[in-house]
Amino acid sequence: MTVLAIDIGGTRFAAATIEPAGVITARLEMPVGPDPTATLKDLVARIVVPGLISEEGLTGVGIGVTGPLDAVSGTVSPAGIQAWRDFPLVKTVAGLLPGVPVHLAGEGQMMALGEWWRGPFSEGALLGVVVSSGIGGGLVIEGRPHLGPSGNAGHIGHIRAGEGWESCRCGAVGCVETIASGPSMVRWALANGWQQVVEPTFWAGRPVDARALAADAKRGVPVAVEAFDRAALALATAILTAAALFDVDNVVIGGGVAAAGSTLLNPLRQAVADQAGLGFLRRLRVAPTTLRRDAVLFGAAALAFGCE
């Protein structure tokens, strides 16, 4: 019994064949080419090959995708993949693997489910938050992912929190994503006088990004520290809102910006502690991802094994 787990990110696709005990038997990762559908087909063809794992050996496929998505129609419109608008992802993958059931959910949801299944967060309610070029999230309550009727539950990046009034790419104004995503933090820092002062040899030729901002924050550059503090405050508000609604025990933070480690986590934990009122909110624990990039794959595998 093996399932195929697929992680559809904005810039890279990953896939793994995973057994019920959580053992990864094959893993592959590819950058998204100019034709994302061709990349997807290539990825599936390379990992599902006779001798390694055949179509007959697969019992299901689970896909975690950057949102938004429509779980009813099986279509996706990932913000980072312009070529895919209402793209029939489920139908496309089902066409590649006839007879194998295909399950679809959001990246943040699958990150949370993966951490619940294979990480140290399998008690009570878990909120997963992906802080990256956008902000995603997902809830696992009593061992089951809370996906919602359209499959979009957990879009914590589009809660309005903090003092932002910027237009969001979703069409609303002041979303957490406009303050706390990597590009938003960089934009704010540049507008407020940030001049990259990290070692030019390391960053030469690279675009100014959240990693460079994190490096400067770690060095104590005030505007970089403030960008992270501001992001942490908005994230904490959103997290506490979700925690108040769903009685959350643990929050696990993943995504590229979360790789900044304590630079993000320390102000985030402080802001959560400062804002938490009720006793059940004060017990909230905020921790970094333990599975890193494999969290979404493990979550997608759990979904394919029937955890929904």
Ligand SMILES: [Zn+2]
């Ligand atoms: Zn938004």
